[in-house]
Amino acid sequence: MAQRIDVKDLNIFYSDFLAVEDVSMAIEPKSVTAFIGPSGCGKSTFLRTLNRMHEVIPGARVEGTVAMEGVDLYGDDVDPVAVRRQVGMVFQRPNPFPTMSIEENVLAGVRLVNKKISKSDAADLVEESLRHANLWEEVKDRLAKPGSGLSGGQQQRLCIARAIAVRPQVLLMDEPCSALDPISTLAIEDLITELKQDYTICIVTHNMQQAARVSDRTGFFNIAGTGKPGKLIEMDDTGVMFSSPSEQATEDYISGRFG
Numbered sequence: 001m002a003q004r005i006d007v008k009d010l011n012i013f014y015s016d017f018l019a020v021e022d023v024s025m026a027i028e029p030k031s032v033t034a035f036i037g038p039s040g041c042g043k044s045t046f047l048r049t050l051n052r053m054h055e056v057i058p059g060a061r062v063e064g065t066v067a068m069e070g071v072d073l074y075g076d077d078v079d080p081v082a083v084r085r086q087v088g089m090v091f092q093r094p095n096p097f098p099t100m101s102i103e104e105n106v107l108a109g110v111r112l113v114n115k116k117i118s119k120s121d122a123a124d125l126v127e128e129s130l131r132h133a134n135l136w137e138e139v140k141d142r143l144a145k146p147g148s149g150l151s152g153g154q155q156q157r158l159c160i161a162r163a164i165a166v167r168p169q170v171l172l173m174d175e176p177c178s179a180l181d182p183i184s185t186l187a188i189e190d191l192i193t194e195l196k197q198d199y200t201i202c203i204v205t206h207n208m209q210q211a212a213r214v215s216d217r218t219g220f221f222n223i224a225g226t227g228k229p230g231k232l233i234e235m236d237d238t239g240v241m242f243s244s245p246s247e248q249a250t251e252d253y254i255s256g257r258f259g
């Protein structure tokens with residue numbers, strides 16, 4: 001299921017503003033890649049280009065290529081909706097649909113593409129997705145209750161279940177733990193480590209310990225000043241990035257000297 005992503009010479013714009021400049025990187029399948037860097041350096045902007053969510057914003061566009069298994073996601077004949085099905089996303093704040101039950105939340109994305117899913121297939125998919133998101137045991141007796149009745153950490157796992165129910169190849173996570181307490185954070189981190197057996201995962205985090213704990217590779221983005229574009233400064237195995245980075249700016253950021 002997991003796919004490799006190759007980004008080449010990517011420039012990311014909001015209308016005339018060049019927000020992120022000249023990113024090239026390889027994202028390995030079945031691995032966790034973390035993006036770190038100071039506020040405003042373009043981590044979230046970059047992440048959203050990996051499933052074409054960036055261009056949902058009026059005036060937003062990219063130059064360069066983002067290829068999944070060699071196919072450019074920005075090619076003329078590629079349907080952005082199909083891309084978003086292949087590349088799922090989990091956001092900072094858990095955002096289950098408040099009026100929907102737990103099971104309908106899990107099925108929300110699936111119903112958009114498969115309106116005729118049978119009751120028994122739907123029930124199987126709900127169980128499989130919730131088990132995969134480590135939430136099944138906690139909710140199996142209240143599947144018909146609203147998703148909004150769960151704790152923050154459970155809601156975030158419900159959103160992960162919803163994302164994986166459509167069987168994507170890649171999961172993007174934009175600060176998925178920033179609204180959660182430490183125990184729920186650890187539950188999500190454990191889950192990320194399990195999910196990488198099946199998915200390619202990219203995560204934006206401000207939490208350096210989290211990047212060190214969950215990721216295999218880390219990319220450090222930086223910005224030279226307000227109004228300047230963010231850039232990928234370096235990317236390497238996470239162990240190398242946190243012990244002996246090549247760039248002084250990476251070392252300064254990781255050691256807490258700025259940002």
Ligand SMILES: Nc1ncnc2c1ncn2[C@@H]1O[C@H](COP(=O)(O)OP(=O)(O)OP(=O)(O)O)[C@@H](O)[C@H]1O
Nearest residue numbers: 014019037038039040041042043044045046057230
């Ligand atoms: N919708 C938008 N329209 C115009 N500019 C935007 C938009 N979203 C972000 N930007 C700009 O793009 C740049 C990168 O922002 P982005 O949110 O990607 O950074 P970030 O590294 O994820 O920051 P943070 O860590 O604070 O979330 C910033 O200068 C920001 O103001």
